[in-house]
Each structure stands twice: as structure tokens, then as C-alpha cells.
Amino acid sequence: MARYDVAVLGLGRFGSALAMELEQAGVRVLGVDTDERLVQSLADDIRHLAIAEAHDVETLEQLGITPDTLCVLGMTDIEASLLILTSLNSLGVKEIWAKSGSSQHTKALSRLGATRIMQPEREAGLTMAGELIDRQAKG
Amino acid sequence: MDRGARTPAGRAIDLLLANPARSVLTGFAAFITLGTLLLRLPIAHEEGQSTDLITALFTATSATCVTGLVTVDTATHWSAFGEGVILALIQVGGFGVMSAASLLVLLLGRRLTGATSILSQAESRAVEHEEARFVLRGIARVTLLVQGVVAIALFLRFWLGYDMPVGQAAYHGFFHSLSAFNNAGFGLRADSITPWAQDPLINLPLMAAVMIGGIGFPVLWGLRRHLFRVGRWSVHMLVTVWVSVFLWVAGALAFAVFEWTNPKTLGALSPGGRVMASAFQSVVARTAGFNSVSIGDLHPETLLTLDALMFVGGGSAGTAGGLKVGTFALLGFVIWAELRGEPTVHAFHRRLPSATIRQALTVALLSVGGVATGTAGLLIATDAELDAVLFEAVSAFATVGMSTGLTPELGVGGQLIVIGLMFFGRLGPITLGAALALRNRPRRYEVPEERVLVG
Numbered sequence: 001m002a003r004y005d006v007a008v009l010g011l012g013r014f015g016s017a018l019a020m021e022l023e024q025a026g027v028r029v030l031g032v033d034t035d036e037r038l039v040q041s042l043a044d045d046i047r048h049l050a051i052a053e054a055h056d057v058e059t060l061e062q063l064g065i066t067p068d069t070l071c072v073l074g075m076t077d078i079e080a081s082l083l084i085l086t087s088l089n090s091l092g093v094k095e096i097w098a099k100s101g102s103s104q105h106t107k108a109l110s111r112l113g114a115t116r117i118m119q120p121e122r123e124a125g126l127t128m129a130g131e132l133i134d135r136q137a138k139g
Numbered sequence: 140m141d142r143g144a145r146t147p148a149g150r151a152i153d154l155l156l157a158n159p160a161r162s163v164l165t166g167f168a169a170f171i172t173l174g175t176l177l178l179r180l181p182i183a184h185e186e187g188q189s190t191d192l193i194t195a196l197f198t199a200t201s202a203t204c205v206t207g208l209v210t211v212d213t214a215t216h217w218s219a220f221g222e223g224v225i226l227a228l229i230q231v232g233g234f235g236v237m238s239a240a241s242l243l244v245l246l247l248g249r250r251l252t253g254a255t256s257i258l259s260q261a262e263s264r265a266v267e268h269e270e271a272r273f274v275l276r277g278i279a280r281v282t283l284l285v286q287g288v289v290a291i292a293l294f295l296r297f298w299l300g301y302d303m304p305v306g307q308a309a310y311h312g313f314f315h316s317l318s319a320f321n322n323a324g325f326g327l328r329a330d331s332i333t334p335w336a337q338d339p340l341i342n343l344p345l346m347a348a349v350m351i352g353g354i355g356f357p358v359l360w361g362l363r364r365h366l367f368r369v370g371r372w373s374v375h376m377l378v379t380v381w382v383s384v385f386l387w388v389a390g391a392l393a394f395a396v397f398e399w400t401n402p403k404t405l406g407a408l409s410p411g412g413r414v415m416a417s418a419f420q421s422v423v424a425r426t427a428g429f430n431s432v433s434i435g436d437l438h439p440e441t442l443l444t445l446d447a448l449m450f451v452g453g454g455s456a457g458t459a460g461g462l463k464v465g466t467f468a469l470l471g472f473v474i475w476a477e478l479r480g481e482p483t484v485h486a487f488h489r490r491l492p493s494a495t496i497r498q499a500l501t502v503a504l505l506s507v508g509g510v511a512t513g514t515a516g517l518l519i520a521t522d523a524e525l526d527a528v529l530f531e532a533v534s535a536f537a538t539v540g541m542s543t544g545l546t547p548e549l550g551v552g553g554q555l556i557v558i559g560l561m562f563f564g565r566l567g568p569i570t571l572g573a574a575l576a577l578r579n580r581p582r583r584y585e586v587p588e589e590r591v592l593v594g
Contacts, residue, residue, distance in 0.1 A: 033583070044257035052584030059583035 004030040004062040005128050007073045008053055013037055014120060015074025020045050030118055033062060039040055046104065055083045073098040073114070078105050085112045152271045155242060164238050167203060167232070174228045176197030183221035187197035188279040190216075193551050200558045202228035205236070205458055207324025207540020208442075208557060209546050214327045225325060226317055230282075233321025233352065233458040236565065238278050240456035241356040242271050243573040278356055280438040282320065285351050290316035292344040300340065319348035322458040324540035336431035339414035342419050349427040354383060355454030374487045375465060379454045382468045383425075386448060390421030393444045403436035422447040426460045428540025435544040439526045442543070446530060449537040450510070454474055460538030461567055462506050463514025469499040498575045502568050509567065510536050513560040520553035521545065531557065536564030 008019040011033040016128065022029040023046050030048045033039050039051045054058055071093050073081050081098060088096050089112065097116040100106040109117050154162045177183060178195040183361045194210055195489045198217075201208050202225045211217075217225065223286040247265055294312030298301045303311065311327060313538045318325045326332060335341040351359065358379050363372040372380075397415035398405040405413040424445045432481075437445070452461015473496055476484040484491045514525075519527065527543040534541050549557065 036585070036587075040587045048589050050584040051586065054584070056583075062583050112164060 003066070003071050004028045005032070005121070006050065006070045006072060006079075007032065007063070007065050008074055010073060010075030010080075010099075011035075011042060012074060012076070016042055018072060018074065025049065030063065030065075030069075033078060055080070056082065056103070057087050060084075060087055060091055065093065067092040067094055069093060070095040072096075073109075077100040077109070078102075081105070082112060084106055085109065087113060089113055143553050149268050152242065152246075152268060155239065158574040159239075159243055159345075164566055164568050165574075166239075167562070170235070171196070171199045171203045171233055171562075174203060177224045178217075178221060179379050179495065180220075183218055183224060184216055188216050191452075193554050196528050197554050197558055198225065199228060200325065200561050201540070202325065203232040203322040204538050204561040205229055205232045205321045205460070205571075206535060206538040206561045206565070207268050207318070207326075208542055208546045209325070209540075210533055210549065210554060212329045213325055214329075222314070226253065226314065229317060229323045229399045230320050230324065232565075233323065234278065234282060237282075237356055237458055238275055239350075240279060241274050243569070244357060244456055245270060245274055253334050260275045274356070277360060281351070282357070282358055285348055286320045287317050289299060289319065289348040290332065291574045293341065295343075296338070296340045300338070309454060315345060316348055317428070319427055320343045320352040322349060322353050322427045322453065322460070322538070324423065326429060330433070332432055333433065336416050337408055341416060342415055342431070344421060345427075345429065346422045349364030349422055350383075350387075353425060353427070353453030353457050353459030355459075358454050363379065369461065374489045375455075377487050378468045379464050382464045385453065386425065386451060386464070387418070387421055390424060390448045391418045394441060397438055397441040397444065398432070401436065402440060404432040408432075420445070421448065424539065424541070426452045426537045426539040428534065428538075431543055434530075434541050435527075437543075442530050445541065449533045449539045449541070450506070451519060452537050460536075462503055462537075466499045466502055466568070470494060470503055473499075478573045485488070496561060501575060502571055505571065506564075506568065508534070509560070509563060513556055516547075517553055518563060520550060520556060522550070523548075531561060534559035538565045 004029045005136060006022055007030045008015045008022075009032045011031050011096070012021060016038075017031050019031040020042075025139075026122065028048075029046065030050065031039070031042060031046050032052055032054055034053050035108045037049045040103055044048060050063055052063060054060055054063065065088075066096050071088055073084060073096065075081050078101065081100075083089070085098065096114050097118070098109045098114040099117040100109055100117050100122075103122075104120070106117050119131070156464050175195045175529065177191070178199055178233070179192065183195075184190050184458075188211075190211075197208075197210050200206075210443050223568050225528045230471075236458065248346055281529075290309075292312075293315055295310050297311045297524045298305055298308035302309075314325075314327055315332070317323075328334070329380045332341065332345070358376050359374040364445055369377075395405070395413060399413060400406050401571075405416055408416055419429075434442075434445075449462055452463055453459020455463045455465050469484075469491065472486045472491060484493075484496060511533050513536060514529050517523075517528045517532055518525065523531075523545050527545050529547070530541070530543050538561060546557070
């Protein structure tokens with residue numbers, strides 16, 4: 001059995017909110033980031049945290065990530081995001097969800113086999129546009 | 140394949156480095172087994188005696204682990220052949236532990252610092268073998284030189300001063316010199332060297348052999364190169380030498396103060412003899428284990444002082460046992476740095492790596508645990524008082540060999556506990572130190588900090 005249900009790699013505003021929510025829901029979640037102070041600041045809210053540059057398979061294995069762990073890539077940095085995605089593929093991880101910062105990033109992620117891609121700014125923009133259109137139609 | 144790997148020494152070195160803990164432990168276990176079998180032979184004991192398995196095992200372990208605790212009197216129980224076996228085991232044990240530890244220090248040091256990285260693997264192995272042979276030759280030379288000189292000094296004294304026949308004097312000189320240099324503490328009399336307690340010409344050569352054997356090969360090697368240039372000494376040398384000197388002096392002072400008027404020990408000697416016996420007892424507590432006064436008649440506070448000296452033991456990669464002076468001193472430096480609120484631990488203008496400090500803590504606390512467990516076991520197995528039992532356990536664990544007289548009274552269970560203490564006390568700190576130093580699989584991540592309350 002996998003040690004963690006979900007691993008969140010990259011704990012910015014997106015990743016940390018996601019990880020905390022999962023933790024509170026009782027999901028076994030691992031949070032990873034390169035920024036030691038950021039990780040330290042989350043220590044009270046999330047049980048399993050690690051400070052690591054998780055670009056290679058060896059590090060990912062040491063972190064306890066197995067093919068059954070659902071991995072979420074929370075970083076906007078395209079280079080890091082794609083490198084980790086490649087390593088996760090080599091490790092055989094089945095479910096990899098990713099956050100994307102641009103449409104090119106989205107394209108690259110989907111080429112490399114990310115199973116679910118979210119581009120939060122775009123999706124938030126579209127959602128807000130939807131709200132506005134509704135309001136226009138009523139008014 | 141390079142040339143070195145095909146020689147027996149080369150293969151032994153490869154084996155040692157591949158798994159230090161296992162090869163050292165099995166090597167010693169093999170020699171103890173061989174010694175036990177040889178001591179069981181009918182020609183190993185004097186006529187009219189008989190040797191059961193536990194006695195043979197106990198004696199072989201005590202000799203190989205250079206301890207000196209005995210359940211039967213060495214001179215009256217064992218034949219010339221048996222004593223020869225014991226001497227051979229002491230020599231093998233002393234040389235074995237000194238060379239294994241020295242090689243681990245040398246070769247692990249090279250591997251960990253990556254000093255060989257510019258060489259190809261075959262080249263660096265050849266260099267390692269070359270250096271290992273160099274170290275082994277050095278140890279063999281020191282052993283022969285010191286044992287030879289001390290044996291001759293003792294022989295002359297026994298022959299000229301005590302009217303012993305030439306043959307007996309030579310044998311006494313050889314036996315005691317070998318026993319002293321290897322920090323074994325086996326003697327040829329039930330009362331060790333008590334008859335010669337006041338004779339400086341016996342005491343001083345023995346003390347010199349114990350000190351030189353016990354300070355460790357790395358320090359001897361350094362002293363040879365920079366004897367009078369203290370500025371060039373490594374931190375390990377500085378720490379080992381100064382702390383050893385401090386412990387010798389402090390131990391002798393404490394011994395003299397506690398026992399000065401005890402009529403059964405120092406009180407029976409002349410003032411000069413009291414000083415001599417105090418110094419001797421302080422030196423051999425770390426960890427040779429002769430005695431020139433009766434240990435069983437010492438005050439409890441003296442026993443506790445000796446417990447502490449025995450537990451600290453001698454220098455690393457020497458024939459002495461115990462925790463080792465360097466380990467003990469490291470913990471002292473840690474305490475000093477902590478009390479002063481300093482972020483890192485310094486000694487003699489150098490920063491001590493935190494990995495070393497953690498190794499010292501591990502070895503020290505596991506040793507305390509080992510002695511405590513052994514003491515508890517012996518308390519169950521015997522009717523003796525805590526002070527005698529604790530002394531016995533520390534003496535066995537630090538491979539000292541002094542006893543308040545409890546050893547011959549031990550039953551089979553008690554003897555097995557002491558055998559275990561001697562074996563793991565002799566080999567535990569070395570193999571553990573090497574194994575810990577080798578376990579350097581780098582961790583590719585770190586986890587957040589959280590404090591646990593201390594104190």
C-alpha cells in the first residue's frame with residue numbers, strides 16, 4: 001500500500017491550499033517544496049512535509065512516492081514542472097494532475113502524459129465571464 | 140584485477156571494507172572458537188586439572204578480547220601449551236583490533252573525503268592496498284619494538300633483582316610485556332603483580348607498554364612524525380594526548396587520596412610505594428587491568444573512580460578498550476559549546492562535524508546501555524553487591540580485566556554475561572563507529588523542524 005494517497009509537489013498558494021484542504025478531509029497527503037521557510041510555516045497544519053528538489057527519480061523514491069500515489073504538480077515554473085513530470089513518468093506514477101500557467105505549458109503537460117490539467121487563471125477568468133454574462137442577460 | 144587483491148592481505152582488506160562490522164565480528168568469533176577448542180585439549184592444562192567448555196570459552200574470549208578476567212588461575216591451571224595459546228590469542232586480538240580499527244580510520248577517511256576521486260577505481264584500490272600494507276607494517280613494528288624492549292627490561296629485573304632462573308625470568312618478562320602492550324592484563328599469579336607493587340623497575344616498563352599500546356596507532360604515527368612540534372599535531376592527537384594525560388594524573392590523585400590510609404591497600408606501602416601504586420593503578424585502569432594492590436579491598440568511592448576511568452578507556456585504534464578518549468572528549472566539547480550557547484562545536488581551533496558528534500553520542504549511550512544491562516543481568520545471576528557487580532561489568536565491557544574477586548565465583552549464566560560484555564565491549568564501539576561512518580547514503584530531502592522539550 002502506498003504511504004500517501006496524494007503528494008503535492010510545489011506548495012505555493014495553489015499547492016498549500018490544496019494540501020491543507022486534503023489534510024483536513026483526512027486524506028494522507030505529502031507536501032513537498034524547495035523553500036525551507038515555506039515548508040516550515042506549514043508545519044503546524046500538515047503532518048507530512050518535506051524540503052526537497054524533487055527533480056529525479058531517486059529523490060521521489062526516497063520521499064515515499066509509489067506508482068499508486070496521486071501526484072499534483074503545484075508549481076508555475078515550467079522547467080521544474082516538466083522535469084518532475086518526466087521523473088514521475090519514469091517512476092510509473094499512474095495519476096499525475098498538474099497546474100498550468102499558460103496554454104503552451106498546458107500543451108507540454110498533456111504531451112508528457114499529465115492526466116488532469118488545470119490552468120487556474122484562465123479557468124477563473126472564464127468562470128467570472130460566465131457570471132457577468134448571466135448578469136447581463138438578466139439586466 | 141590489480142595485484143593487491145590477489146594476496147591474502149589484499150583480500151582481507153577488501154572484505155573488511157565491504158562490510159567492516161561483519162568481517163571484524165566473524166574474525167574475532169573465529170579466533171575465539173579456535174582458542175576454545177585448543178584450550179579444551181588435554182595438553183592445554185596442568186595434570187590434575189580439567190577444563191570444561193565454559194572455562195575454555197571464557198578464557199579464550201578474555202584473551203582474544205584482551206581483557207584479562209579469569210575464572211581459573213592462569214599459572215596453576217594451564218600448561219605451557221595452554222599459556223602459549225593464551226599468549227597467541229592476546230597477540231592476535233591486540234594486533235587484530237589495532238589494525239582493523241586503524242585501517243577503517245584510514246580507508247574510510249579517504250573514501251569519505253573523496254581524496255581518491257581523481258584516480259580510477261582500480262588505481263585507488265591499489266593505493267588503498269599500498270597504504271594498508273604500510274599501516275600493518277607500522278603496527279607490527281611498533282608491537283615488536285615495544286614488546287621486545289619491555290620484555291628485556293622486565294627479564295633483566297626478574298633475573299637480577301628477584302633471583303629467578305634465567306628461563307623463568309625470560310618467560311615472565313615476555314608474558315607480562317605482551318600482556319601489557321596488548322592491554323590484556325593477564326598475569327602469571329593469582330594476585331597479578333602485587334608482590335612487585337613498590338618496584339619502579341617493574342612498574343615503569345609495564346606502564347610504558349600499557350600507555351603506548353593503549354594510546355592508539357594514529358597518535359603513535361603522528362607522534363613519530365611531529366614529536367616535538369605540537370603545532371603540527373592533528374586535533375585527534377591533541378585531544379587524545381591531553382585528555383589521556385589528564386585522566387592519568389587525575390585518576391592517580393583520586394586513587395591516592397581515597398586509599399592513602401587504607402591498611403589493606405596503599406596503607407601497607409611506603410609513601411613512595413603509595414605514589415607508585417596510585418599511578419600504576421590509574422594507568423592500568425585504561426584498560427590493561429593488572430593490579431598492584433588488592434582490588435577487592437578498595438573503598439567503594441575508589442571503585443567508582445576506577446569504573447569511570449575504565450569506561451572511558453584508551454585511545455582509538457589501539458589495544459585499549461572502553462568508550463575511547465576521543466569519544467569522551469567530544470562529548471565534553473559538546474557540553475562546553477552548549478553551555479556557552481555557541482552554534483557549532485569547536486576544539487583546538489577546528490569545528491567538529493555534527494556527524495562525528497552524533498556518532499560519539501550513539502556509541503556513548505549504547506555503551507552505557509550495554510553496561511547497565513550487563514550489570515542488571517549479573518545482579519540476577521549472582522548474590523554480590525552492586526559495587527562489585529558494576530565493577531565487574533565495566534571491567535568486562537571496557538576489556539580491562541580488574542576484578543574485585545567476583546569472576547571465579549560466577550556461575551555459567553554469569554560467565555556467559557561477562558563473555559558477551561567482553562565481546563561486544565571490545566568490538567561494539569569500533570564496528571559501530573565504522574558502520575555509522577559508512578552509512579552515508581545521502582538523504583535527498585529534509586523535513587520541517589519541530590522542537591521537543593529538553594530538561
